Amino acid sequence: MDLNYRINRDVTCIANSEIETNKIISEKRQCNLNVNVIKYKREVTKQKRISGEAYIGYRRCGKIVDHNTMRSKRIMKETCSSKKCQNLKNRFCQNFDEKLRRDIFKKFWSTTTWEEKKTFVISMVANTPRKSDTTGLGDESRRSNTFIYFLNHTNTERLQVCKIMFLNTLGLNEWMVRNWIKK
Numbered sequence: 001m002d003l004n005y006r007i008n009r010d011v012t013c014i015a016n017s018e019i020e021t022n023k024i025i026s027e028k029r030q031c032n033l034n035v036n037v038i039k040y041k042r043e044v045t046k047q048k049r050i051s052g053e054a055y056i057g058y059r060r061c062g063k064i065v066d067h068n069t070m071r072s073k074r075i076m077k078e079t080c081s082s083k084k085c086q087n088l089k090n091r092f093c094q095n096f097d098e099k100l101r102r103d104i105f106k107k108f109w110s111t112t113t114w115e116e117k118k119t120f121v122i123s124m125v126a127n128t129p130r131k132s133d134t135t136g137l138g139d140e141s142r143r144s145n146t147f148i149y150f151l152n153h154t155n156t157e158r159l160q161v162c163k164i165m166f167l168n169t170l171g172l173n174e175w176m177v178r179n180w181i182k183k
């Protein structure tokens with residue numbers, strides 16, 4: 001009697017633990033599925049951002065990360081219309097017509113990694129220390145650099161353009177480029 005009771009109790013215990021285990025497995029599966037969906041969404045967002053397409057961005061609000069911020073697609077902005085550039089001997093903004101600019105823009109955004117874009121930007125910006133220390137303090141930390149920007153005019157020739165022309169043609173903002181070219 002006592003033995004039967006114990007066996008029954010053990011069987012019930014095993015059955016209950018199996019139900020519990022199955023529940024955990026099923027919850028784990030659901031969890032894995034959710035994780036995979038989140039990973040997939042992140043990957044899609046990442047790829048869209050890299051290729052300059054519109055995407056839904058993430059925004060952190062305290063501990064909560066919302067995935068609901070619409071980011072518009074990258075666009076090529078207007079060409080340089082600076083009178084200064086037209087008069088300077090070393091500025092060739094006017095040599096780039098809209099078709100050429102669009103080709104440069106498309107090529108830049110067709111690269112599939114940020115690393116490639118960064119490498120391209122670094123190769124197109126020359127960093128030269130300013131000739132004179134304008135602060136007159138000889139202070140190393142205050143010494144600034146001058147950046148010179150280029151765009152490919154042909155496959156073999158690149159021409160100097162102004163910063164606005166460079167940023168507008170590639171559809172980039174200044175902080176992004178600064179971030180890439182700083183040592």
Ligand SMILES: [Zn+2]
Binds near residue numbers: 080081085091162163
């Ligand atoms: Zn210009």
